Structures are given as C-alpha cells and as structure tokens.
Amino acid sequence: MAANANPFLLAADNSPALLPLLRDNPSLASGQDEHGYSLVHAAASYNHLDLLRALIREFHVDVNLRDEDNETALFVVETVDAAKVLVEELRIDISAKNTENVTARQKITEEDEFPQVAEYLTIVEAIRANELRNGEVINGTVNEESTPLPPAPHGMTVTMGTMAPGEADGAEVDPEFRQRIEQLAQRDDFHTEAGQAELRALVQDAIGDANLADRNVRPRQD
Template identity: 40%
Template sequence: MVSDPSNDKNIWLSSSEGDLDRVQYLVERCGVDVNALDENSYSTLHAAASYSHPELLRYLIQKGGNVNIVDDDNETPLFVAEDADIARLLVEHGADAAHRNSQGQTALERLIEDDEHEEVQEYLRVVGPAPAEVSADNNDSTALEETETGRQIAEIMEQAQRDGTDPEERLRELVTRSLMGQQP
C-alpha cells in the first residue's frame, strides 16, 4: 500500500496496516525509532507481526528493530504472531521462543491456553521449549528430541552466520521433517 508521506498516520498504525512506504518515510526522513512503544506499549514489530506483514517486519529488523522487545505484559512480537511464517521469521532473526510473559507463559503456552493459531503452535513446538503442562507428562525421549531439534537449529544458524548465507531453506526443511516425524 502506498501512502501520502504528508499524512499524519503514526508509525504503529502504519505498521499494522503494512504501509511500508509510510514507515520508511517516518524512519528515514523523520527519524522515528523503530523500537518506540505507543501509549499501549505496542511496538512497530508487534504491529507488523500481529497483522502478518513479513516485508515490513524484515525492514524493521534491518533498521534495528528488536525482535525481543516487550510490551507491558512482557510479551514479545512472537506472542502476537498469527502466522507460522511470521513466527519463523522472528525466530530466524533471534526471537526467544523460551521467553516468558508476565503470566509466566511462553508464546506457545499462551497460544495453547487460548486455543489459537495451530500452525504457529506446531512451529513453536519444534523450535521452542516444551510447554510446561505438556512436558510434565512427556517422557525423557520427547524432551531429548526437542533438545536435538534445538541443537540442529543452532547449528544451522551458526553455519549461516559463518558463511553469510540465508538459513531459511535449511530451517524450513528441518521444521518440515520434524513436523512429519522424519529423522534428519
């Protein structure tokens, strides 16, 4: 969506609408901080993640957006991701799937409690820690499998950083294999 840079739409509304042109104008011409919080403690990254705007989210991250920025409930943008691709994008850029909100829940645990966004839940089950209510009933082999997947993700990310390559394809393959129960 292209907007008139002279309008008075703020960066948070522009981020929620996916108005990349307006956000770029506000950041690059007006010097608005991509990590600024609105009066409800919502960041631009929360808005872009919540409304599933991957291109805008990438831009915000490139401009120094903190993928682990918290709101007043101590929730990061990962807590508001409604799409598995957005959750993946956040995690690939360093979002902490083990982070706990002010209620002591991870993003996965909150999604399970709210019975929302099953695809995001499935992705977070692979990359994050086991939910507390599930892990208490699991045997050690399940925890080991999750630890192994986490180790493999860390290896992929480290190699990509060393090589200067994009880890997305390798991470996507690992997540797909894990969701289908296949060995790496």
C-alpha cells in the first residue's frame, strides 16, 4: 500500500490495508485533517471497534483527541457498542465539552438521532456522579473505602452492548424511563440516601426481567 493512500478513506471502509500502512508510517495514526477529524473519530463513527482499539492501544493515539469543534470521538458515535468501547475500555473523558460547552451526552440527546446512545451515556453519568459523591474515583476505579453502587451497573452495560442484530428492530426508547433517570441525575438531592435509593431502583429495573436491552431503539442504519 502506497504511503500516500488516504487513511481516512481506508478507515471509513475498515480496509485491511490500513493497519499495515500505519505500521509502516506510525505518524499517520494520530494525524488529523484540516477540520481536526482523526482516525479515532472515524473508527468510532463507523463502529469499527477493533480499529478503534488498535489506534489507542497499539499506536498510542490520545483517545481524547479533539477536532476543530473541540469534540472527541464520543461526540460522533452512533452505537452503544462504540460508546461502550470508548467509555469502559479506553476510558475516554465523558465530561469533555465542545465549543458550545456541551458534553457528548448532551449533544447526542439534543440531536435525538441515536437515543439509545444518549440513554447509555445518561446512565453512565449518573453512576459516575454517584461514585464521586460516595468516594474518590482514582484511575477509573472507586476507592475501596467508599460506598458506591453494587455491581449492577456493569451488568446493565453488558446487556446493552450485546444485543443481537435486529433485536431492537421496531422498538422505541421508553421516554418515561429516560426522563426519570435524566431528572434524577440532575436533582439536588441526588447524593442523599433517598436519591441513591431511587437510582439503585432504576438501575435494578434496567437490568431486571425487563432489561434495558428491551428498551433500546433501532440499530444503526448504514
């Protein structure tokens, strides 16, 4: 593969020629176009998860790389799977804000094109907020002396991320569930015993018999 091949087009197509090209020319891995768009943004947007992992782990590209709008790859994800890889595996900063001073969750929620991603990020933010109020989070883990939520949130995100193709066809996001968790995360009493109890109840509801996967909406349309 010629060194002058366009890596962004290769990334969009998930071409098998891309990784060999990057290994021959490592500096291309962290390259950005005139708008700041990077291969990390492309891999996240097109849901090429193995490429996304390779860029961060093998080529050591900054997962929080920003484009001209100060947006990370989390702002352009279209699937819960891609969001999960960025958040849970690669530890992207979910609190990063763009030039309009909004987070990825806020932007995706406002645009209302990928509500299942917005719902996942809303829950992640709520869980993180609860952890921070209960104990210091260090390097992505909670201090052992703190009293965070039980392991249920992890089970919830796994359920969300393992939907079979077509499983969510025709489904609609549960607006009442989304509204409840968004309102709870913003309440002043979120850190109180009553607020945490309500969050636990919502999380348990999400992973119970009527789990959150059943609430998700349409898969990404190619």
